[in-house]
Amino acid sequence: xSIMQDSREAxxxxxxSDGTPVRRPLSPHLQVYxxxxxxxxxxxxGRITGVIWSFGLLILVWWLVxxxxxxxxxxxxxWFLSSWLGLLGMxxxxxxxxxxxxxxxxHLSWDAGYGYDIATxxxxxxxxxxxxxVMTVLTWLIAIIAWA
Amino acid sequence: xxxxxAENTTLRSPxxxxxxxxxxxxxTHHWWMQRVTSMALLPLMLWFALSxxxxxxxxxxxxxxxxxxxxxxxxxxxxxxxxxxxxxxGIQVILEDYANQEWVKMGGILAIxxxxxxxxxxxxxxxxxxxx
Numbered sequence: 001x002s003i004m005q006d007s008r009e010a011x012x013x014x015x016x017s018d019g020t021p022v023r024r025p026l027s028p029h030l031q032v033y034x035x036x037x038x039x040x041x042x043x044x045x046g047r048i049t050g051v052i053w054s055f056g057l058l059i060l061v062w063w064l065v066x067x068x069x070x071x072x073x074x075x076x077x078x079w080f081l082s083s084w085l086g087l088l089g090m091x092x093x094x095x096x097x098x099x100x101x102x103x104x105x106x107h108l109s110w111d112a113g114y115g116y117d118i119a120t121x122x123x124x125x126x127x128x129x130x131x132x133x134v135m136t137v138l139t140w141l142i143a144i145i146a147w148a
Numbered sequence: 149x150x151x152x153x154a155e156n157t158t159l160r161s162p163x164x165x166x167x168x169x170x171x172x173x174x175x176t177h178h179w180w181m182q183r184v185t186s187m188a189l190l191p192l193m194l195w196f197a198l199s200x201x202x203x204x205x206x207x208x209x210x211x212x213x214x215x216x217x218x219x220x221x222x223x224x225x226x227x228x229x230x231x232x233x234x235x236x237x238g239i240q241v242i243l244e245d246y247a248n249q250e251w252v253k254m255g256g257i258l259a260i261x262x263x264x265x266x267x268x269x270x271x272x273x274x275x276x277x278x279x280x
Contacts, residue, residue, distance in 0.1 A: 050238045057231055061271045064224075067215055068274035071208045078208075094197070101193060104186050111183060139201050147205035 046103045049096040056093040098135040102128045185234040192227045221279035232268035
């Protein structure tokens with residue numbers, strides 16, 4: 001997203017009571033921020049990974065309901081999860097889940113009033129990214145060892 | 149001055165104003181429940197992620213036996229309840245932030261709540277059928 005040079009560029013299109021169009025000033029919003037900064041990028045990623053995990057919950061529901069339904073239904077889940085699409089999806093889901101979890105820890109510490117200064121925010125942000133990579137690899141290492 | 153006096157005066161006590169919760173008719177309950185469920189889900193999801201990873205490649209019988217073990221079934225039921233509460237609460241906030249039309253916002257929140265309730269009940273029934 002491009003960075004706005006002048007916050008007055010942020011206007012909304014409205015209409016006067018006589019119906020004539022008017023561009024009214026709007027307080028600066030997303031347009032004024034560089035969304036590729038670590039702070040904004042990790043912030044929106046927290047939401048996106050939350051939504052991804054909602055879809056992951058659907059797989060959990062499918063897995064449990066199929067296990068209760070019987071071997072043939074469960075074979076369908078196993079077929080999907082061991083397919084290329086299923087594996088790719090599960091790797092993505094694992095990474096999203098770990099990110100959401102570690103970023104959630106960061107949010108809980110913010111809620112408790114800690115870590116608001118910029119240096120700490122960047123440091124914990126990098127810790128979340130590194131932690132996500134480490135935990136995703138660790139989870140799949142366990143899965144591969146269990147599978148073999 | 150009269151105006152100054154009026155600004156600092158209200159017919160309601162500070163406690164009454166807090167208890168009244170203002171025009172939103174809600175305070176921090178939704179936000180707080182998001183934090184509570186997130187804290188409860190931390191150990192549960194750690195347990196589930198590692199268990200699910202170690203179940204990779206397990207047969208149908210092994211998987212069903214794992215779900216049916218009492219301790220696992222209890223933790224699974226807790227995970228299901230908390231995860232769907234947390235999901236519904238999270239998606240509700242996203243809808244409240246991004247849905248412009250009131251009917252989209254209200255309809256979306258109600259639909260998400262319905263879906264989360266039904267999926268949570270279906271998952272819980274599946275666990276109970278295996279465990280009981």
